[in-house]
Amino acid sequence: xxxxxxxxxxxxxxxxxISGEELSRRLSIxxxxxxxxxxxxxxxxxxxxxxxxxxxxxxxxxxxxxxAEVLSQLRTKAFGQPLYVLEVVKTTxxxxxxxxxxxxxxxxxxxxxxxxxxxxRHGRKWYSPAGQGIWMSLLLRPxxxxxxxxxxxxxxxxxxxRAMRKVSGADVGIKxxxxxxxxxxxxxxxxxxxxxxDELLKYCIVGIGIDVNLQQEDIPEELRSVATSLRIESxxxxxxxxxxxxxxxxxxxxxxxxxxxxxxxxxxxxEALSVTIGQRVKIRTPEGELGGLATGLDSTGALLMxxxxxxxxxxxxxxxxxxx
Amino acid sequence: xxxxxxxxxxxxxxxxxISGEELSRRLSIxxxxxxxxxxxxxxxxxxxxxxxxxxxxxxxxxxxxxxAEVLSQLRTKAFGQPLYVLEVVKTTxxxxxxxxxxxxxxxxxxxxxxxxxxxxRHGRKWYSPAGQGIWMSLLLRPxxxxxxxxxxxxxxxxxxxRAMRKVSGADVGIKxxxxxxxxxxxxxxxxxxxxxxDELLKYCIVGIGIDVNLQQEDIPEELRSVATSLRIESxxxxxxxxxxxxxxxxxxxxxxxxxxxxxxxxxxxxEALSVTIGQRVKIRTPEGELGGLATGLDSTGALLMxxxxxxxxxxxxxxxxxxx
Numbered sequence: 001x002x003x004x005x006x007x008x009x010x011x012x013x014x015x016x017x018i019s020g021e022e023l024s025r026r027l028s029i030x031x032x033x034x035x036x037x038x039x040x041x042x043x044x045x046x047x048x049x050x051x052x053x054x055x056x057x058x059x060x061x062x063x064x065x066x067x068a069e070v071l072s073q074l075r076t077k078a079f080g081q082p083l084y085v086l087e088v089v090k091t092t093x094x095x096x097x098x099x100x101x102x103x104x105x106x107x108x109x110x111x112x113x114x115x116x117x118x119x120x121r122h123g124r125k126w127y128s129p130a131g132q133g134i135w136m137s138l139l140l141r142p143x144x145x146x147x148x149x150x151x152x153x154x155x156x157x158x159x160x161x162r163a164m165r166k167v168s169g170a171d172v173g174i175k176x177x178x179x180x181x182x183x184x185x186x187x188x189x190x191x192x193x194x195x196x197x198d199e200l201l202k203y204c205i206v207g208i209g210i211d212v213n214l215q216q217e218d219i220p221e222e223l224r225s226v227a228t229s230l231r232i233e234s235x236x237x238x239x240x241x242x243x244x245x246x247x248x249x250x251x252x253x254x255x256x257x258x259x260x261x262x263x264x265x266x267x268x269x270x271e272a273l274s275v276t277i278g279q280r281v282k283i284r285t286p287e288g289e290l291g292g293l294a295t296g297l298d299s300t301g302a303l304l305m306x307x308x309x310x311x312x313x314x315x316x317x318x319x320x321x322x323x324x
Numbered sequence: 325x326x327x328x329x330x331x332x333x334x335x336x337x338x339x340x341x342i343s344g345e346e347l348s349r350r351l352s353i354x355x356x357x358x359x360x361x362x363x364x365x366x367x368x369x370x371x372x373x374x375x376x377x378x379x380x381x382x383x384x385x386x387x388x389x390x391x392a393e394v395l396s397q398l399r400t401k402a403f404g405q406p407l408y409v410l411e412v413v414k415t416t417x418x419x420x421x422x423x424x425x426x427x428x429x430x431x432x433x434x435x436x437x438x439x440x441x442x443x444x445r446h447g448r449k450w451y452s453p454a455g456q457g458i459w460m461s462l463l464l465r466p467x468x469x470x471x472x473x474x475x476x477x478x479x480x481x482x483x484x485x486r487a488m489r490k491v492s493g494a495d496v497g498i499k500x501x502x503x504x505x506x507x508x509x510x511x512x513x514x515x516x517x518x519x520x521x522d523e524l525l526k527y528c529i530v531g532i533g534i535d536v537n538l539q540q541e542d543i544p545e546e547l548r549s550v551a552t553s554l555r556i557e558s559x560x561x562x563x564x565x566x567x568x569x570x571x572x573x574x575x576x577x578x579x580x581x582x583x584x585x586x587x588x589x590x591x592x593x594x595e596a597l598s599v600t601i602g603q604r605v606k607i608r609t610p611e612g613e614l615g616g617l618a619t620g621l622d623s624t625g626a627l628l629m630x631x632x633x634x635x636x637x638x639x640x641x642x643x644x645x646x647x648x
Binding site: 143145146147148149150153177178191192193194195196197198199200286300302316317 | 467469470471472473474477501502515516517518519520521522523524610624626640641
């Protein structure tokens with residue numbers, strides 16, 4: 001409620017500064033409380049300029065992702081349709097899984113403005129604040145042998161990486177298997193959940209989380225050394241609807257290519273965008289830590305490396321730390 | 325209701341014959357209706373002797389699977405516990421999946437007396453009548469890379485095959501990947517559903533359906549050339565609780581072995597019990613039909629064959645017809 005009245009006042013000033021003291025007096029709350037409300041609004045995507053002695057000025061009201069805007073920019077046959085744009089959800093994965101169980105078609109896309117229980121790889125929490133990022137899940141029904149599941153994860157990383165580079169110009173690269181980075185800092189995570197029956201994939205829920213328009217101060221302090229956003233790296237606010245449409249386009253193109261030509265062309269594209277291949281890496285696997293040189297992908301999508309004793313290794317699962 | 329009164333009368337005769345005519349008269353229904361009721365009871369596991377001029381005699385009342393009986397015979401650390409013995413369900417897979425989502429532990433077992441929507445491989449209906457078979461689902465949480473999912477399917481086939489041979493003495497063999505046969509006729513199907521996150525298996529719902537005590541006349545006529553039961557093949561009624569306990573024992577032993585030693589020992593056991601390896605096979609794959617000689621398993625659990633043109637093939641998914 002206080003934040004609503006605060007917004008009203010700042011809007012009433014038409015982009016002029018209004019001092020913290022005046023806000024405090026008019027709202028009958030302390031200066032600290034004003035500052036807390038401002039921060040809360042920042043997390044919802046509002047942007048303020050704060051200048052000492054002058055006060056606060058509203059410079060940006062958060063946009064919402066509009067279905068119509070996404071749909072009008074889609075250049076796909078099926079990916080991104082039907083489209084569900086939701087407000088606050090626990091996770092888009094969960095929402096899409098319900099739809100999948102009810103028979104939703106391949107290409108169905110669920111987007112949320114905010115996730116309250118966003119998760120990353122290995123069950124880690126994924127910070128998904130309102131209005132600043134893209135939190136979405138796409139349904140695939142590949143009917144492939146389960147042995148190839150990792151390939152779909154790599155394919156997704158390639159598609160999202162290409163779309164982000166194209167739309168923003170930022171120098172985005174892929175860390176094996178599917179983290180997207182700029183200069184060693186993460187700005188996109190991909191999480192693929194697969195449901196299989198015997199040796200065939202029944203469906204895949206492809207979760208994509210992108211820090212699009214977060215600013216330095218929106219990123220929790222303890223994450224600033226490892227996390228960034230497309231806005232920080234490109235120097236410009238990005239149009240989320242446009243980026244979503246571009247990702248759907250890239251994904252559908254690569255998926256069609258994969259179904260026709262198999263994994264080889266995807267593997268080449270992945271290696272070209274990779275920041276892992278040709279690097280010394282340290283990798284945490286279920287069996288312990290391993291150091292060595294990452295050399296390429298095998299035909300299933302596993303990582304090939306030569307360990308510190310010169311032995312060839314195939315890594316199916318693990319987490320990489322670069323350049324150590 | 326009529327079948328209840330019919331049973332009462334037959335029970336009242338203490339194993340002596342009672343004529344169809346008398347049953348018809350006492351129940352005030354036609355002879356055909358008597359015969360229909362007898363058949364209905366047979367499907368529920370009751371057994372009758374029918375001798376012309378003498379009439380019907382009740383020779384067996386169906387047993388139910390008792391939790392206590394299974395639990396008292398378990399020799400496992402975790403497999404088979406907790407145990408849920410249910411009456412009629414759509415599928416045990418669905419029941420166990422609900423439990424898995426709520427955090428059920430590895431080894432949790434769901435058994436049902438009857439499934440109304442029992443399914444086999446490739447979405448086919450699986451006939452699961454009351455009281456005659458074992459329809460059950462076991463929860464595994466292997467945490468293995470998804471690329472190895474097929475191995476768990478093969479492991480299950482080995483364990484169930486060994487348990488069936490041990491308990492009944494029947495000459496049960498494995499058709500790739502996981503059908504169990506005696507002399508070319510199927511008596512057990514296995515269906516493994518896996519839920520994965522990125523490259524790791526989160527959990528597997530291992531479905532096992534065994535035709536245990538069905539008699540020739542219990543098997544739908546259109547299936548008699550391809551389906552059989554353990555009772556038909558061993559010549560004796562089998563104790564279902566004992567067989568369940570033995571399967572849990574074999575599964576846990578092999579699963580522990582697999583976790584310690586990997587797939588190689590499981591692969592050897594599978595090949596030894598296989599009716600596929602060393603045979604000419606015709607196989608229907610997603611890419612079309614293929615003929616050739618099945619030669620073995622690869623390290624992921626895929627089938628290796630030499631096709632009719634002498635070319636080596638790796639089959640990840642498909643359905644085999646033997647000896648064509």
